Structure formats: structure tokens, C-alpha cells
Amino acid sequence: MSQVLIETLMSAPYVARFGVRLERKGNELTGVLPFADHLVGNPLIPALHGGAVGAFLEIVASASLLASQPLQRLPKPIDVAIDYLRPARAQDVYARAVVARSGRRVANVRVEAWQNRIDAPVATLHGHFLITPGQDDTAAD
Amino acid sequence: MTDDIQSRLDSIAPLIVDGSPHAVALGLSLKALTPGRAVMGARYDESLIGDPDTGTLHGGVVTALLDHACGMAAFAGFGAKDTPATLDLRIDYLRPAKPGLDVTAEASCLKSHGLVAFVRATAHDGDPDDPVAIAQAAFMITKASKLAQERARRAYTEGRME
Incomplete structure (x- = not known):
């Protein structure tokens, strides 16, 4: 668990602007992307922008990595495949x-x-992230 | 034939960013659109920072820029008639974009036939030979996109979207 970094991630200007929320029940984390007009890619369908959905999936991947273990830095995406x-x-x-696998340097997330x-x-997103495992920053966890 | 597609692309170019609220919100811009090729830019902006410690843009900005540029290249590859939907998008993040620099995405439609188009793209922050990300994507003409296109065409001919 890396509570401080989760707060850093969620308060980053881009993420905060997106309005993404995290809901945690026990060790289960759900990301919520509340609908907003600026997320629409094609108003004629209307459908959300593929890039907005992709970015949301990347944010949830990072948050889940931070929630599942202590890390020293924000995970950095290596590659993502979005369907x-x-x-x-x-x-x-x-x-x-x-988190399919989390090693000393790389994590594999779906x-x-x-x-x-x-x-x-x-x-769906399947991606690899560079991670830096570290000390737990939540004493009670 | 190519000139025909080009004139259609030129006429629709102003809508490619302005017609997409998310592209407007991210401040994307269209730099070039020719049959099978699209170049788009994302300006560096503090509101798009993903890591406050380093000041780098969030990966999601690059994702959205690449998605949009690839979609436009597919649209141009399909002859500028139907708006395609993304089937999949694969991105390799080669390095973080340098803080303060704008990012440009160049997308080429490698093949489009029938309902599917294959696109490859590169994103760089100034030097095309030193990309920040590379992407490959597949697009498809779907029923929803066809219906949307018809609505767009009707709106366009009625002058509501000019």
C-alpha cells in the first residue's frame, strides 16, 4: 500500500481534471470515471473518446499497483494494449x-x-509498468 | 480521385478537433491531413501534468493524442467517408516527453479494405527520430459510426455545423 503516492497520483493536474474517483472495499479497488461533456469523443454517437477511456484505464492500473504494494515512485507505463x-x-x-504479476522492476496488469x-x-487494458518497490507508508496496513 | 478525397478532408478538417469535446479539452490541434496520413499536436500545459515531481505530461494525454491521430489517419484511409471506431490500440512508451515541450503524433494508415484499417503512429516532442511513443491500431467501420456519419452529413449539408 502506497497511500501517499495514491494521493500524489489522484491530485496530479491531469487526473484531478478528469474527475476520477477510487472506491475501496477491503482490498478491492474500483475506479470511477464520472461522465462529463469534455470526455466525449464523438458527440454524434455519442461516445466517450477512446483516448479518455484509455487514460482512465491507465490511471486505474497505476492506482491498483500502488494499492497492492508499497512503491517508492509512481509506476511508469512501458506499454499498453487497449481493446x-x-x-x-x-x-x-x-x-x-x-495485477497478474508484480516483480522487482516490472508489473503486469490487466x-x-x-x-x-x-x-x-x-x-480492456493489458499493460506493463516499471515499478520501484519500497517501504510501506501506512503503519496500520 | 485523390484530389477528391483531399478536398473532402480539407472541408472536414475544422471539425476534427472542434467536433470532439475531448480533443478540445486536451487542446489538440490538427497539423496535416492527407489521404492515409494525419499529423496532430498536443500543447504542453500544466493542467495535463501526470507526475507533479517531474512535470511530465500524463501518459493518458499521449494515449488520447495517438488515438485521435490514428483515428483520423484511418478516416482518411477509408476515403474520408465513414468515421471508424477503434478496435484496439497498442502503445509503447519509449521515454517520458520532456517537460515544457509540445508533443506531435504522426499517423499513417498502412492498409484499409472493406471495414478494417490498420494504422501505425509515432509521437515525438520535437525530433521525429527520437520518439516518445510508438503505436499500432486497428479501426473498424461500425453500424454506430455509420449512423453517426449520416447524421453528421445531414447536419453539415443543412449548415448547422459550419
Whole structure:
């Protein structure tokens, strides 16, 4: 758990502007991207911008890595592969990540985003992140 | 034929950023749009910082820029008729963009036939030979994008989007 870095990540100008929230229940972390007009990519469908959905998935991946272990620095993306499964409609998006493997330098993460139904994902991300494992910064954890 | 596509691209160019609220919010700009190729830029802005300690842009900005540039290259590759939807987007982040520098994405449509287009793109912060990220993406003409395109065409001919 890297609480201080999660706060750093969530208060970074770009992330704060996005309005992303994290909801934590036990060790399960859900990212919430509240709908906003500026997230729309194509107003004629209307659908959220693929880049906005991709960025949200990257934020949830980073937050989940920070929540799952103590790190010294924010994870840095090495590569990401995003699959767009359905058009993301003009409403809130949710996402959860699974850390498939977390080593001494590299973590492998999968994230799934959904809107109305968790079993009908709108997009998935599979990515590798550079990490720097460190000391736990939450005494009670 | 190519001139025909080019004139269509020129006529639609002002809508490529202004018609997309998220592209406007990120401050993206269109630098060039020719059949099968799109060049777009993202200005460095403090509100787009992802790591306050280093001042680098958030990876998501580069993701959105590459997605948009690739989508436009696919659109141009499809003959500027239908707006394609992203099927997948794969990005390698070679290095962080240098704080203070604008990022440019150059996307080329390698192949488009039927309903699918394949696009490759590079993002750099000044030197195209020293990219910050490379991307490969596939796009598809979907029913939703076809319907949206029809609405856009109607709106355009009625003069509402000029």
C-alpha cells in the first residue's frame, strides 16, 4: 500500500481534471470515471473518446499497483494494449484491475472497464509498468 | 480521385478537433491531413501534468493524442467517408516527453479494405527520430459510426455545423 503516492497520483493536474474517483472495499479497488461533456469523443454517437477511456484505464492500473504494494515512485507505463469492445456511452465508467504479476522492476496488469453491466465490458487494458518497490507508508496496513 | 478525397478532408478538417469535446479539452490541434496520413499536436500545459515531481505530461494525454491521430489517419484511409471506431490500440512508451515541450503524433494508415484499417503512429516532442511513443491500431467501420456519419452529413449539408 502506497497511500501517499495514491494521493500524489489522484491530485496530479491531469487526473484531478478528469474527475476520477477510487472506491475501496477491503482490498478491492474500483475506479470511477464520472461522465462529463469534455470526455466525449464523438458527440454524434455519442461516445466517450477512446483516448479518455484509455487514460482512465491507465490511471486505474497505476492506482491498483500502488494499492497492492508499497512503491517508492509512481509506476511508469512501458506499454499498453487497449481493446475497445463496445462504444463507451455518455455515462459513468467503472474499472477494476488485476495485477497478474508484480516483480522487482516490472508489473503486469490487466484492467477491465464497464458501464451498465460488469459482464459487458466496454474496454480492456493489458499493460506493463516499471515499478520501484519500497517501504510501506501506512503503519496500520 | 485523390484530389477528391483531399478536398473532402480539407472541408472536414475544422471539425476534427472542434467536433470532439475531448480533443478540445486536451487542446489538440490538427497539423496535416492527407489521404492515409494525419499529423496532430498536443500543447504542453500544466493542467495535463501526470507526475507533479517531474512535470511530465500524463501518459493518458499521449494515449488520447495517438488515438485521435490514428483515428483520423484511418478516416482518411477509408476515403474520408465513414468515421471508424477503434478496435484496439497498442502503445509503447519509449521515454517520458520532456517537460515544457509540445508533443506531435504522426499517423499513417498502412492498409484499409472493406471495414478494417490498420494504422501505425509515432509521437515525438520535437525530433521525429527520437520518439516518445510508438503505436499500432486497428479501426473498424461500425453500424454506430455509420449512423453517426449520416447524421453528421445531414447536419453539415443543412449548415448547422459550419
